[in-house]
Amino acid sequence: MSETYDFAAIEARHQAAWEASGAFVTADDDPRPRYYVLEMFPYPSGRIHMGHVRNYTIGDVVARYKRMRGYNVLHPMGWDAFGLPAENAALKHGTHPARWTYENIDYMRRQLKRLGLSYDWSRELATCDPAYYGKEQLFFLQMYERGLVYRKKAKVNWCEGCGTVLANEQVEDGRCWRCDGEVRLRDLDGWFFRITDYAEELLEGCDRLEGWPEKVLTMQRNWIGRSTGAEIDFPLEGGGAIRVFTTRPDTLFGVTFMSLAPDHPLAETLAAGTDREAEVRAFAERWAGAPGTPEEREKEGVFTGRYALHPLTGERIPVYLANFVLMGYGTGAVMAVPAHDQRDFEFARRYGLPVRVVIQPPGAPLDPGTMEAAWEGPGVLAGSGPFDGLESEAAKAAIVRHLEEKGCGRARTTYRLRDWGISRQRYWGAPIPVVHCDRCGVVPLRPEDLPVVLPLEARLGPGGRSPLPELEAFLRTACPRCGGPARRETDTMDTFVESSWYFARYTCPDEADRPLDPERADAWLPVDQYIGGIEHAILHLLYARFFTKVLRDLGWLHVDEPFRNLLTQGMVLKDGAKMSKSKGNVVDPDEMLRAYGADTVRLFILFAAPPERDLEWSDQGVEGAHRFLQRVWRLVTERAEALRGAPAPGPELARAVAGDEALRALRRKTHQTIRKVTEDIEARFHFNTAISAVMELVNETAALLGAGRPAPGDATGWAVVREAVEAVLLLLSPMVPHITAELWERLGHEGGLERAPWPEADEAALAADEVAIVVQVNGKVRGRIRAAAGADRAEVEAAALAEPNVRRHVEGKSVRKVVYVPGRLVNIVAAG
Template identity: 55%
Template sequence: MKYNPAGIETKWQKIWEDEKLFKVEKDDTKEKFYCLEMFPYPSGKIHMGHVRNYAIGDVISRYKFMQGLNVLHPIGWDAFGLPAENAAIENSTHPAVWTKQNISYMKQQLKKLGLAYDWDREIATCDPEYYKWEQKIFIEMWEKGLIYKKKSHLNWCDDCNTVLANEQVEDGACWRCGNEVAIKELDGWYLKITDYADELLEYTDKLPGWPSKVLTMQSNWIGKSYGAKIDFKIKDIDDKITVFTTRPDTLFGATFMSVAPEHPIVKTLLAGTEKEKDGLAFIDSILKDDKISRMDDDKEKRGFFTGRYVLNPVTGIDMPIYIANFVLMDYGTGAVMAVPAHDQRDFEFAKKYGCDLRIVIQPKEELSLETMTEAYSGAGKLVNSGQFDGIPNEDAKKMIIDWLDDQNIGESTINYRLRDWQISRQRYWGAPIPFISCDKCGTVPVPMDQLPVKLPDVNFNPDMRGNPLDKVESFKNTTCPKCGGAAVRETDTMDTFMESSWYFMRYTSPDCDTAPFDKDQANYWMNVDQYIGGIEHAILHLLYARFYTKVLRDLGYINIDEPFKRLLTQGMVCKETYKCPDHGWLFPEDSTDGKCSKCGKDVTVGRVEKMSKSKKNVVDPNKLIQEYGADTARLFILFASPPERELEWSDTAVEGSFRFINRVWRLIQNNVNLFKEELPTSTEDDITKEILFHTNVTVKKVTEDIERYQLNTCVAAMMEFVNNLYAIEPKIQDGHKTHFKDAILTLMKLMAPFTPHAAEELYEMTGLPGHISRSDWPSFDEKLTQKDEITVAVQVNGKLRGQIDIPRNMGKDEVFVTAKQNENVQKHIEGLNMIKEIYVPNKLVNFVVK
């Protein structure tokens, strides 16, 4: 029988589905294992990044199944979001229709990969029965004081026509569409993630199963720092500006004040002055820049003098107040005491705008204002600092803070870079925020028994702009649940990261209709033992999910502190690009022998980059499966690179993976009768030892490497095993057949998580009962992973001069005698004095001669 992946894979996918082979239930008598890949957005088509992500998770899940664990491996759809709404507007359809069509198509694509999912747990976050519970949790968070609404300057994407959280702005652009982000002042709903800043930070040291890179990124994003808050009185106005500084030791050197253009004090400073018009124009020009570029050290420092001054509380000098482009309201207090002699950014600003410099820290080589070409930020002793003169600046920090506290002009404090999570989105395709605004009663939650607040029907067309819900009067206009009077429903929807912050808990009991999830089920299955997804979510989804889990714990829903025990961040799938001078970027199939298939012109082959639709350097998984089969696609993508590293696409390697499966197929077919005939008693000889050695070494290697998730080396070990079995096959006599049969069965079991369809078909050919997917994972005997005879290197004066084959653990004196008999070794020691004989057991001999 020839290996025919198309027929085999369709057959086994149907069997698995009909028999619900991977359906699981809570079982307190079994050890559980929860394996999860980040669920897909239903964009309409899976890509090779999906294939890699899900193939990794599937190997781990199938391996754990075969180990006898109770494995939860679910799938669902992150179904809300802007692309669905944008597609609906473009095509005059409805986001729900577009989304459901895409889910249906992608579901069939995923099933073609043979993934071991419990499809009975499938969820879609756009289902009202899902977001109903999200709305309930939202209200409970509001009641607990974890949600509030306020007006503030927010990141705005004009292309997506919505607000973005700070974490959703990447290099000044929208994370979703790449459009430049602007700043708008809007009302918005906020979640108090800052209330959990300390715990989120603390637990970055309690997640040993996470990549250190991700934990470092989260730690830096939370950005905890220690310092002082100091009040600066505004001259001629009954008000003050408070700053946070980590450098109270430089307070005596502060000569001007920089404030963010978004700072609420700015309007007070400018109001009714000759500076007001120009100042407001300056602010508008700054707010057009994104926050990331404003923080760039290389960006030009721009300022506007407000005409106002603050008093330095320790020196009494007047400090001019500038609005500065590099100060952000999101960091500290939105105001910075500028110390130009000891901060490079302030130094450059002072030189540009003619501000004073004052040296307050002197190193051993004394500084002079006349010769300074840059700020000095190192250590030294305080000067020009009153009673603190002569004190090392590090020692002076606490002393100055204590003094400020005594004088009631400052206090020791802790600051965080992290800001509360803004979740309001001015779009339709998201979970409605369950609140009502009443002139009499204020902000009122929708009663629990009226949930879910469902999205109303809207007709989408290409001319649509703005928030669609704001234009649906029947939805917007409602009655107040408190007083019964006329009221207005909230028309913003929730950020889609809200849905992905708890979906992994809904999987534990997706049909629960009394709560977001059944607490008993969740406490059995959670935490997720292995989570798999891209590192690009480090400070988005992964941080939000950690926060949300802690909130659900505090609301009494679950008894865990963290959602994910282990995290694997898989690398990108990359391929070279192809470009035609006339037709631009080309799909790989449109470039043949270096020529454009459309016009025949020479094609430029570009560098290897992440696969993307925009540059068309993509490989269609469907075409790959049609040509080679899902098992080949899986095997290649698992073998080509360690999971956490980038994978470079190679058509040759794909063909190599297909050839390997064929080799396995032929080997087992050639010996399938071993499973159907009475085999004679085993012969214990060198061939038997060789079979047992290769079998046990391979099982040990594959088992240990799956546990380390080094799946590429697992495949390499199986390839080597197949080579060894082919080499042994011609030597097989009747007395070797039992062990050879066992070796072949072991090979099939090792292959089962990687190439499940071929493994099932071959297993069925043997006539063995049941499914290989539910068979036991093979074990190994440590003693049999070591050969009785080993090869030892022989050196003379540290240089390799020969090798000897000796019995393992041979006596040292016998080893030296055998080594000296080696012909080449004899040449290099003959006639010389033996100074020393060294033996590293079972590894190395070294003769030192003179």
């Protein structure tokens, strides 16, 4: 009788042994080739969820597998510890954000260790530690010196629910990415990073990220939004001009009105002092910063009472404010061409504005009086003066040259991407290292003044208001330039700044005097495999790419990209929906660990779906995973003595089993499984099919044992079974490290399974003595035969024609042709 599979004791024992021995601590001087695997670090929210479990289990399998393949693996963990949720929780529970954060870190660290994750905990970091964010403040100062940081008053995205500014990337359909509250535009002074200086490099870099999912690259390309066209100035009657950017200069002669964003700088001044002033102001106030996207809105506008002049014809063009034009795109002004832009067309029809066709498509000519939609495609210019008859692309270049000659336009490339607003009017974040001096203005601190430490004695104000503007001990300081009184900046940095360089800090977390040791960072970066959710495709991943390029240009790094390969794992669902407390479908990892153990949870997570797809939680699936592990447990423990006493598999085993088909078949299956699992892990981490292959090997091993083989004393037979069992343990060990480590010891091995090398498939064992061949008659399967692996065509054809069912289907017919695909298929073409 085998002993009970006591997963709790087994997992606790091996986790303690790994920690005591420093099994996963990474040495920088290890001569083996390096491999850096990293999962996106968590926010210390209090407890892990199944999404965390899936993400970190996938990364752990990669880390353990690569160690077994002979790599020196860096696999660190830390905490994205600043941010608004800590403040909200502190308000709710009457505690301090720092205390709440560090208590959660302690709890979540224990949870992650219970999963048996092979992290190098000696490199752990928390972004709320001054030793971390103080280095970030130095980057800020160096970026400021290079003109990559600036402060300005701007219309910013304001979330009333969070009481802070949001970057454009943090606004989703007019709502806050975190609290889902409505976002409005508001004028505020704030700090910005010039990410737009890197727009073209960020865009071009997408073409070189061959290890990234195409959907992520598409999202980044679209967000950067490179557009090539023309910038054109339309003079205003009475003085001034409206500047527009268009990708369709070939439609310039079709302009019949101008559209301005409701918050365009000219919006109020155009109608000032006229009888339209009140109506225009009301429209601007109604729509400036309104939620939703232009596509969702019914087209509305208001005439300002003013006219622009066409730069080439001098025609008077009415100027409108329009709710579908946004300041964040182009110049906030549009030359409206209703015949060739659908939004302009809908607006023109609503307000009775002219529609002028200037691009004729192939086929029937367009009639502006009967058009039901705009023609937005290319064609031949008509009604465009000297440019008539030109194809659209040729006309674009010709018209831009003409505008440049006239001094009223120029070729221009623009980007949808806007500079990164990093100011947050919250407490729990990294202080911005500048002061405000009445004599000197805005003054950056000196490096020796760092870190500017967030005062932990501060307490949140009503509703979570930041205490920093009223905390005299923090606020009052001396100007580093003139020595006079100054006030510290009370905005803190966007927490995405911290997550934009943490992967580099992991390479040298003990570096005390500098943010990074370039030599050590260069030795590990870029990260070989990064793992995280698709929801970070724009926010975190784009910022991390930008920050890497900045640190390169500052001399701290010598790589262009942070992550060589990216895996975006799917969500964990239950009852078809993402797990959430509001839906009542949350599965608590702690409960699963108590009931089944870490190995069962890991096995189910990996087996239930490929990592890039969503995973549907199944209690039955968890039970099935647990039963399989119990089966593996019994397979080894019930025969541990015989397996330990069996000869270690070696080259002579192939000769020893030559006359025993059952043993040869199990050896063949063993080495087929080794090859299959290796290929599945290497090929984009297909853990589910890898586990399935191991299950088949367990079944075939159990079937041989169930048939009474090998007999006691059959050294060769037990050597074959031992080889199969050890392959099972080695192949499963990255997925279920505790039970496999325990069983490895039960087989008499010393040194720990985590130090064992990955098995190699024996090509000789893979070679089959016979192959199964499908036989078709006129394309329909009529039988199967077995033939020697090296049989020639004539032997195979003769055997196929002799197969009883095949013979019946060709009887009385003449065989016209026999098609033979060696080792796979015989197709007999018969007629008569």
